[in-house]
Amino acid sequence: MKQELAMKYNRRIFPLYKGFGWDPLFYSSIIFIFLTTVKGITPAKVMYAESIYSLFLLIFQIPVTILIERIGSRKSLILGTILGTIQIMMMIFIHNFFLLVIAYLMSALGDAIKDVARNTLLYDSTKICKGRNSFSNINARGSSISYALGAITSIFTGYLFVINPYIPLVLSSIVSIIAVIISCRFEEVRVEKSNKMKLSQSIKEMKQGFKLILKSNRLKALYLFTSIFVGILMMISTYEKSILTDLQVNPKYFGIIFSILTLVQCFSVRYQEKIHTIFTNRTLTFLSVPIFLSFIMIGICTNLDLNFYFIILVIIVGFFIQHFLRAPYWVLRERYMTYFTNSNTRAKVLSTSNFVESIGRILISFLGGLLLEFYTTSVCYLIVGVGGFIILLLVLKYMKKRVGIQSEEKIK
Numbered sequence: 425m426k427q428e429l430a431m432k433y434n435r436r437i438f439p440l441y442k443g444f445g446w447d448p449l450f451y452s453s454i455i456f457i458f459l460t461t462v463k464g465i466t467p468a469k470v471m472y473a474e475s476i477y478s479l480f481l482l483i484f485q486i487p488v489t490i491l492i493e494r495i496g497s498r499k500s501l502i503l504g505t506i507l508g509t510i511q512i513m514m515m516i517f518i519h520n521f522f523l524l525v526i527a528y529l530m531s532a533l534g535d536a537i538k539d540v541a542r543n544t545l546l547y548d549s550t551k552i553c554k555g556r557n558s559f560s561n562i563n564a565r566g567s568s569i570s571y572a573l574g575a576i577t578s579i580f581t582g583y584l585f586v587i588n589p590y591i592p593l594v595l596s597s598i599v600s601i602i603a604v605i606i607s608c609r610f611e612e613v614r615v616e617k618s619n620k621m622k623l624s625q626s627i628k629e630m631k632q633g634f635k636l637i638l639k640s641n642r643l644k645a646l647y648l649f650t651s652i653f654v655g656i657l658m659m660i661s662t663y664e665k666s667i668l669t670d671l672q673v674n675p676k677y678f679g680i681i682f683s684i685l686t687l688v689q690c691f692s693v694r695y696q697e698k699i700h701t702i703f704t705n706r707t708l709t710f711l712s713v714p715i716f717l718s719f720i721m722i723g724i725c726t727n728l729d730l731n732f733y734f735i736i737l738v739i740i741v742g743f744f745i746q747h748f749l750r751a752p753y754w755v756l757r758e759r760y761m762t763y764f765t766n767s768n769t770r771a772k773v774l775s776t777s778n779f780v781e782s783i784g785r786i787l788i789s790f791l792g793g794l795l796l797e798f799y800t801t802s803v804c805y806l807i808v809g810v811g812g813f814i815i816l817l818l819v820l821k822y823m824k825k826r827v828g829i830q831s832e833e834k835i836k
Contacts, residue, residue: 430611434549435562437609442542442566445505445603448512449577450596453682454585455515456665457675462589463519467666467801471793473524474662478655478785480532485779488536492544498612500541505607507534509600516593548613564693564755571690571751575683582679645823646760647780652819653712654757654781655788656812657750660715663792663808664743667726667801671736685743689751696752700759707756709820711749716813718742723806 459465465473492500511531518524550559577595584591668678703710718741725738795804 427613431549431613434545434610434613435557437606438546438549438562439566439569441603441606441610442563443569443573444599444606445508445538446566446570447574448508448596449573449599450581450584450592451512452574452661453578453581453665453678454589454592454675456662457669457678458515458585458589458593459524460669461675463524465521465524466796467662467669468793468796469521469524471659471662471789471796473521473528474658475786475789475793476525477528477532478658478782478789480529481536482779482782482786484533484536485776485782488533488540491537492541496612497541497545497548498607498610500537501545501610502604502607504534504537504541505600505604507531508538509597509604510534512593512597512600516590516597545610545613560697560755560759564696567693567751567755568690571686571693575686575690578679578683578686580679581682582674582676585679586674586676647777649708649712649819649823650757650777651780651784652788652812652815653708653753653784655784656715656808657753658785659788659792659808660746660750663801663805664746666796667722667739667805670801671726671732671739673736681740681743685747688744688747692748693751693755696755699752700756708753708823711753711756712816712820713813715746715749716809716816718745719805719809720813721809723802723804723809726802727806 456467456470459470460467488500491503495503507530511527511534514523514527514530518527546563547559550557550562577599581592584595665678668681673681699710700707722739722742725735792804792808795807799807
């Protein structure tokens with residue numbers, strides 16, 4: 425009975441935690457312009473730092489899995505949230521690329537812990553639930569709160585940045601501290617587990633996990649897709665701010681633009697279940713193809729001698745498409761990756777998923793930064809759009825007969 429109450433309590437506060445702790449408030453919409461204009465770091469170096477962040481994220485996967493199994497999901501989530509808070513505070517004081525890399529190291533460690541601990545805690549708290557209290561629905565409610573709070577705070581972020589560029593980061597640090605407090609309120613849910621792993625055993629099991637993936641057509645196809653698509657989604661966050669900066673859009677409008685886009689995500693994430701129901705095995709195609717087409721549209725428009733306001737309109741439409749589709753993807757991705765797991769394998773599967781995604785992030789972020797070294801952001805949009813669309817079509821063709829929600833039994 426005590427465990428059932430703990431699970432119920434976790435389900436109740438999880439959306440609130442995710443609302444405050446998933447995506448740092450007052451932070452995302454201005455961090456690029458903060459680094460490039462206040463700290464003097466070039467856009468290419470920002471992309472390189474993000475690539476290094478992904479490398480750290482990859483390196484931390486095995487230690488994180490061991491850590492969570494040893495101290496539990498709740499304590500791990502608290503630790504990860506604290507590290508994320510420290511990283512935000514560090515951004516206030518950095519003044520060169522080396523310190524930026526150190527800050528991203530801290531962020532990678534915190535995110536690696538949070539990404540696994542958050543989902544394992546929620547899965548263990550919803551394993552007997554369906555409908556409104558299922559993992560997907562509670563996770564989606566948390567995403568909605570995060571998007572709603574992000575939209576509200578983003579309205580003011582741009583104006584606060586104009587007043588003093590450090591104010592948004594100070595406020596973001598305060599909000600992150602609130603997320604730490606909420607994480608301390610979670611209850612640990614006991615699950616039956618095997619003996620605690622050592623590093624050598626964890627590496628051995630990960631090797632066995634990769635062998636299992638290579639034998640699983642479904643997981644192999646999903647991992648191939650997500651390693652590419654997640655890398656592109658992460659790159660979007662930098663490119664969209666870079667192109668607005670290139671067009672000399674006033675920083676005070678950044679907050680308004682990304683507030684509207686956050687509201688779009690808040691709206692669209694509520695329809696993740698309907699999207700999955702309608703499109704079934706074609707869901708990932710529906711979510712990914714329009715994003716690459718919007719890249720091409722933005723690239724073509726910004727490279728032509730067109731009216732400034734028309735260009736801005738096309739960019740906003742492209743951003744709308746990208747943000748409308750990316751929100752449901754984050755929820756559905758976690759659902760697809762963990763659908764065939766149980767409490768003994770879930771942390772390992774999630775960690776392996778993050779490991780594979782990190783490889784994609786590293787390569788794509790590095791490529792994104794390399795392109796910015798030689799081309800304007802508008803040309804980069806066109807290159808990534810056309811090249812990425814061709815690669816995407818090949819990956820989707822490979823996935824067509826391999827990915828289906830009923831294609832395999834749960835991973836033992």
